[in-house]
Amino acid sequence: MSLHPVVQSVTERIRKRSAPSRQAYLEGIARMRDEGPLRGHLSCANLAHGFAACGPVDKSRLRNGPTANLGIVTAYNDMLSAHQPYEPYPEFIRQTARALGHTAQVAGGVPAMCDGVTQGRAGMELSLFSRDVIAQATAIALSHDMFDSSVYLGICDKIVPGLLIGALAYGHLPAIFIPGGPMTPGVPNKTKAEVRERYAAGEATREELLQVESDSYHGPGTCTFYGTANSNQTLLEAMGVQLPSAAFINPGTPLREAFTREAVERALSITALGDDYRPLGQLIDERAIVNAVAMLMATGGSTNHTIHWIAVARAAGIVLTWDDMDQLSQAVPLLARVYPNGEADVNRYHAAGGNAYVFRELLDAGLMHGDLPTIVDGGMARYGQEPKLDGERIRYEPGPTASGDDSVLRPVSAPFEAHGGLRLLRGNLGRSLIKLSAVKPEFRTIEAPAVVVDAPQALNRLHAAGALPRDFVAVVRYQGPKANGMPELHSLAPLLGMLQNQGRRVALVTDGRLSGASGKIPAAIHMTPEAARGGPLAFVREGDIIRLDGEAGTLEALVDPAEWQARTAAPDTAPAPTDHGRNLFGFNRANVSPADQGALSISCGPATTDGSAWHYDAEYDLGADAAALDAPHDSKDA
Template sequence: MGTPLQDSVRRVTDRIRERSAKSRAAYLAKVDRAIAQGPGRGMMACGNLAHAFAACSPADKGKLADARTPNLGIVTAYNDMLSAHQPYERYPDIIREAARSVGATAQVAGGVPAMCDGVTQGQDGMDLSLFSRDLIAMSSSIALSHNVYDCAVFLGVCDKIVPGLVIAAATFGHLPAVFIPAGPMTSGISNSEKARVRQDYSKGLIGRDELLKSEMASYHGPGTCTFYGTANSNQMLMEFMGLQLPGSSFVNPGTDIRAALTQAGAKRALEITAMGNDFRPVAHILDERAVVNGIVGLNATGGSTNLLIHLLAMARAAGVIITWEDFADLSEVIPLLTRVYPNGQADVNHFHAAGGLGLVVGELLKGGLLHDDVTTVAGDGMELYTQEPRFDGDGEVSWVAGAGRSLDEEIVRHIDNPFQDKGGLKRLDGTLGTAVMKVSAVAPERHVIEAPVQVYQDQAEVKDAFEKGELHKDVIVVVRYQGPKANGMPELHSLTPMLSVLQDLGYRVALVTDGRMSGASGKVPAAIHVSPEALDGGPIARLRDGDLVRVDATGGKLEILDPSVLERSFEIPDLSASHEGLGRELFALFRQNVGPAGQGASIFEV
């Protein structure tokens, strides 16, 4: 018998279950109605079916028309501009052959957009990044609305893409679904060298040619970027929530075992349909226990702050209502077990080799910090996710016991010797609003910053002030009107090198913003996702240069020290420049209807 679940984790889970009782019941009732109707093909007219199968091979067409074997729908986020998604180009062929090998069929149901935040960082296109998540969910729904599929596989890796696909999978919760990753690119230059070059460029010590050379040596081939940002946090999440096969996240593209895992994912999706004896629809997997396991994994690995928004939206799609308070309470009891860049120098390839997610799952189970009584695509129980895949040489994958111990304690540790006793995420609350902070890479002596503010409306203004030397002092940089309603809540990743330079010069520096930071946010304390946002009249809109603010990750506080600030009037600036160009005109309805960050920044009603 395993270690009993800790009371602290159980209390948060019970709280979520009670809070979600009505929405979860309504969701499950909807799913049950869809399940009771049976496979969609059985209810279709001949004309409908003929259109659905017209382009298939004769052999596939016969199986599809007979409707006695399952048909798998492929939802793909392939494009060959994203390095993480380029490997997906050939996945449909692999998946179709895997389906045929077990007497079934597979069709590409549809493609969804996939944008690269690495390309759009600091650019106008980043204003569409967050909104792309909900658009991906809608696009996936259109793909699956043809209703000729008995199960689905979702091909996606990066920042908004996996959350959007999960929202769609939950919406079609009557269907079983397996998420299939593409894996990280092989390691390039060291993360410490990459960070050094970026800071040297910010200081003006090197030119753009040297910076570009360094970046190309880091992001150099097919696969996910190797730092532990949002894309790789997504992959962790899919394993912790039981939607992906064990140990499949961090296997490099272009390898035999990567192809075999793709085949195994497709075959597993076909095994768990209502037409077989092991029916596992998404709705039975994605419950409050799976969501809590995801939050635990995020804390234990020091994952991306973006998931504090995305997980709320993903859970709500399955009728599960979570809050930042749930994240904060779990963070108090979840130890940090990994150091992967930006909270260390290792990349995900090093982490995978040192023991990887299987070791982390095992240690958390040992500490009673994960729900083991869960349904997953692989089977019942999280113990399955301590295993790792092996390639047998005949094109098949089998799962064996994982390492069981850390092979490098500078990268991953056991639960009795964590890097820190508490998780990497903090909730801040006070007179300035509610925010979150990733503290896993922030030195303890910088967890509390009290300083005058300098207020800006965008990253370009901050860069200009930095280059003029106006920020060379103890300062809290405030960047506002960056929330979801204002301009789509872009990441402010380009601020990190500048603020890091100031911090390295000895100044006490922090960032406060109603925008987002990248999943690569690191050593500079950053109170992000401030809510209410400035456009909603939040206190952040009332700040002026020189006001004293306290950012306190130790006490969980975000305070304006002069109460009279809250009585000030404020004017909303002209935001039209961020509403036009590169398609931003088309997203006015999203800006007008998006909810607050603390509820997932979604356009969907719950």
Template sequence: MPEILLHPVLADVTRRLTERSAAGRSAYLERVRAAAVRGPARGRLACANLAHGFAASDPPEKAELARGQKPNLAIVTSYNDMLSAHQPYVDYPPVLKDAVIRAGGLAQVAGGVPAMCDGVTQGRDGMQLSLYSRDVIAMSTAIALSHDMFDGTLLLGVCDKIVPGLLIGALSFGHLPAVWVPAGPMTSGLPNKEKARVRQLFAEGKAGREELLEAEAASYHSKGTCTFYGTANSNQLLMEVMGLHLPGSSFVNPGTPLRDALTREAAAVAVRRTRQYDAAPPLGEMVDEKVVLNACVALLASGGSTNHTLHLVAIARAAGILLSWDDLAELSAVVPLLARVYPNGAADVNHFHAAGGIGFLVRTLLDAGLLHEDVETIVGRGLRRYTSEPFLADGELSWRPGPSSSLDEDVLRPASAPFSTDGGLKVVRGPLGTGVVKTSAVAAEHRFVSAPARVFDDQHDFLAAFSAGELDGIDLVAVIRYQGPAANGMPELHKLTPALGVLQDRGQQVAIVTDGRMSGASGKVPAAIHVTPEAALGGPLSRVRDGDLVTLDADAGLLTVAADLAHRTPLGSASSGSAWAGTGRELFAAFRATVGPADEGASIFPVPAAAAPEVPLVRS
């Protein structure tokens, strides 16, 4: 095979990211290597400490843990039985323990992490805890691993904040090898376009709650991840492209023999990666600048969740890497859009997987020079290993070459014949601040909107105005402010999508500008989201008034207002005091006070040491 040259833009972004991150990455790796030199701590625990660590174990396991020769793996799980994506994990610990023992190791469930569902909390007060839960999960992961009993980790998580939180937490123990164990998506139910149609009818008062619930229950109908391509399934794709899942394992349905075989193999791989066996590079060494940028490329090429403009930045910083929105935007200009999966297509992730899935996506991006091949993965060095697919032959798990061409070009295409020549993610800038727009699901004729602002400090006020008919027959840019991380935890505003879609379908020019989030299901209405500086910290959105002419030009990267904001006094406010209480929200006051801005990952954790900041890219 002839040598494939790296795309010059990817090469340049990699070079600049590496230079920019040199100080932070060096400091991080120094900590990782110092911990690795000390080695597993179980053998040096005092007798009382070690006795506490194996007190509940069966006698044979207790003897092995006392002997200290076999590697002991920590299982960190997000299991709960309310949420479909995490319910399959109920049976994983005994299966994993058995597989680990057969591979020559030991395993203990080290701890659990919370797993909340944005689908349940949309439009509810609990959504204000959603983004914060990522950092709680990271801290919970660190607590689970803090007992110095472990030589490696098996991490069980799927959905929105869970996987990024597990990864951030595991990177704080970056001297340990880590393997992620997915659970897979539910089988296909009611088509997503039909679900969206019923939602819009309900928003217009043309369908009742009974009809709406029937449609929702037919879509979200069984165990496994929801099948649309939101943040949860974006997580799964990214973890595989980062080399932290087994090849081809992300979208295998729960409760199948292949799923069970992959779960067992993940345990065996984790044992083999410990220092007692292969002494493979640990997690902190694996997740480098190239791996982070591979995740960015895969996100863009697949039309993935805008939430990852927050999560990838936060994950990178946990490894000492200073990823920026400009890096993502520059890559987006050259990474083609290769997948059409709802909300930017009719297919779901099962259709994507059947069309060739992640294996084909990796193959065509590698062949186009748009992924770094020379990276470490949990199955060895070289990302081309991830062009293979798993199968069972006489009950034995094996891998074979994946499809070399798409099996359904309405869903998945090669880089040579993409749906779009760019990745559909734009950074917009202007006097209203800096934000992100996902254009891959927005028709070209809707990417430029210039209309009077309608300003709301709460999403419920917008919905009330819509229900009252106040937004009928007018062009508007809905400015939904005081929704940033420091204001109220940066809730997703996906409840606004059906109403906005109704207005657009009526022929009105409509867009949304917000310092909040619109979720991995951002759709056909142009949305400038994550706008920073946020209104609660004095950002320009706090000075916008009803009637100001706001222009969102997604293609040109502009977010402007035809008004002089400099001399205006901020209006409105974020909820505070007793208004920001109930549903556990009062417990997170410290998060609101310390959380960083959206373009730094909206994290409560410190930023790594950095070189001098770069001048932002200037585009004509």
């Protein structure tokens, strides 16, 4: 089928806007490619250091032959349930490579923190910046010029975007991402949420809460809700840099092992040493980015990717904007209901048809680019097929043509909603995003007085004191990337969800983030410009009437313009960060870009005319309309 006109126009606009930076990026990786397998250019001392610890077979191959050497970048640690299964992977990868006549080495490790552990804690202020640290660590791992191809062991929130950004810095190398799979089902997510809300209301004990949390997060693998970690997996497949339908196979199963084996074999077969060279930087182009956004919208994925994929695109020289995402969301229907957008977990989603079903539906409707080159032969069409285990190998069969559970997956012809999961909000408070797919229609509009706090803990204290009005919009400011690293504010979800259950009308407006698992209440997040940059949130006062209309895409403070102009910015009352490692990230906070430019605290991709790597020039976007779209930035953006 021909490409949907909105998908076509957005792709063309991105391509036009990105032309200078994309060309500079491609020229850069071409120069690295043209130098040939760089291991052959190392001095004798350099090369000897590179294989000193290898066994005799690997050492001989690295010393003498033109065999491929596979670099492994791993985010393994055994505190994260999603990454614990990776412990034996390096040895398995080495053995697989060796059996094929090649070699593999662990190029390096990257940090991997868990937002589920740090929610509401000081460590959450390091979370977003960990993505940039991971990108830098990935580049360091690949800096030894020892590798002809690469594989990446990482799944969770900031880890996959960080690995992608780092891998794109070495975009002349082929790259394949290898997931570990989700844990098996535990307590239903709805039951867990209900106990959390009862605990917030004082109706459940801490022991009861801990038990339901333990029954939910109970074993190795990713958490089973459709948050940022699992959204990462679908987006990687949408860009063609992970094997088809590899995402949601449970750890420790024969099929999971077969996927790892095939990923290694494929990574070694697409190097510059052979005749099927597929470098990452060429595979991830404008079409790949649009495919990822389309998949995000169709499945109701994580709001975090409205930041992360702007940064990933920038690393490939591509300028993606929130306006692009918003237009795609209005064209791509919602095909999946997975918690927090529904009651199913990712295991049930996979059983109902999973990614293969969604890809086939989107491709058939022209809502994805089917001509995108991928790591596998057959391109995106292969991603609509279903894997089966055939001995130790994977055999692909035609994918499902009908949903196995229409409460979880539906076709484009009968979607859950006509639009995707996310919506861009505009108004006199700036620009922000709302995850409509997780909010029931009757809660998508609210007009209520503001309760203004500068820390999420303050809202909990007001509730405990009985000081919250019946209906209100919680304005939680000074939570943006420049202020404190943009921590997730998921710890507010049980309180606000409980109040909504009581029949009260509540909403959240913040320049911070929410967890990819957040939903239920209307939440305008990632507000840009943030309060710490002099954004309009700094001028909101207690009791101001706020109107949020998710369907119309508007967010306004209903304040007399003359009074608004006479106000001065409220100061940030938070104490200076001096503990729990936060002081080490002062440079990141001082230099980070706005949320709508990827919240990058590192140079990423080729530099633009002003010397930065993340600057967004409106002239590349919508011409005269760009000024109108960016108007909320102008009033008080520092």
